[in-house]
Amino acid sequence: MHIKSYPSILYFGTPVVLISTKNPNGTDNLAPISSIFWLGWRCIIGLGASSQTAKNLLVTKEVVLNLSSVNEAKAVNLLARTTGSNPVPQSKMLKGYRLEENKFEIAGLTGTPSETIKAYRVNECPVQMEAVVMAIHKLAEDEPLEQGKIITFELKINRVYLDQSIIMDNYTNRVDPDKWKPLIMSFQEFYTLGDKAHVSTLAEIPEILYNTNDRKSAQEEV
Template sequence: MMKTKTINSKILYYGNPVVLLTTVNGDGTTNISPISSSWALDHFLVIGLGTTGKAYENLQRRGECVLNIPGPDLWQHVERLAACTGKEVVPSEKVAYGYTYVKDKFHAAGLTRKISSVVSAEAIAECPLQIEAKVRHIREPDYMESLAIIELETVAIHAQESIIKEGQHIDPSKWSPLIYNFRHYFGLGDELGKTARA
């Protein structure tokens, strides 16, 4: 039997895909927020966001976004956004971590804008998978200070042709998402098997 030890970890990102969430600012420009709290069920998605950030403000106002899913080769671009905020007045909790206001995050990260097909937020051209979505519900649970749970519905999905198989499916042998695992970036390893379930 494997030995275990009880720990008190400050973080619990045990391995989630990185999402570069694009939302629309009040002036019509697009903001990029790197997040790693998301999951999907059918065509519905759930994301977790801090309530003091620009993305949360934008989603409350416009109710739409693009979830841009980067591959492992984009980790350095993602990291360039780590200490950037779209808030002109940097929230006090972010000041302590060295965040600075950045208006044009596309330029800061070295990423390219792409017009979306349904929503107003621009997508990120370098991301192999881009999911346009609209907000269906926002919750701010009392037990989660300064955090919100946001339910989204997919309205359009775009994938690079090189990772598509059989016309409509993502080929996991050709692409995998960038994973954020306990504050480290990883790509998925070799395929180990396939489920028999549909």
């Protein structure tokens, strides 16, 4: 039986991404997010407007999306309640956030130079995607009390880097879903994928049929 319910959050399960950007002074900012989804070689992310990541994106229009596996859970926790915003926004202070400028260092992670943008990739993450901002949208413009609190960014992926451990045998451009164990955030708790639940009708469609012009453009730029 279903009951009427009003959860404070609706995080039913999304991948954890370490998002790296450049600060105004040239240093590196790194923050975990889980408000993200993909369509083709584009994705949408949602960020609090007061976050340093959002401020950086509004200026540089560049970002690296580093997808965390179960092996990076500890590093994500070390970053979880840190911010690069100075002073720390009041909303984050209430949640126990602290100012931290050396994000890579405190998380025990190493940066790798990107090919198309200035922000660094996270070497430890199995999936790294260089991206640029194509559009910016504010969320909840219809609600006066929520206006300006959240910004959504449409990103175009320029480069994808995959660790060989998650690539499908005999392929270079396919991820093996049986090898890839992403870190999943579900109602503030960490989970990952288990065994295949059921055969998929969509899996019968060749992946190449999902190609977009964005992917073609990225290949031609190399």
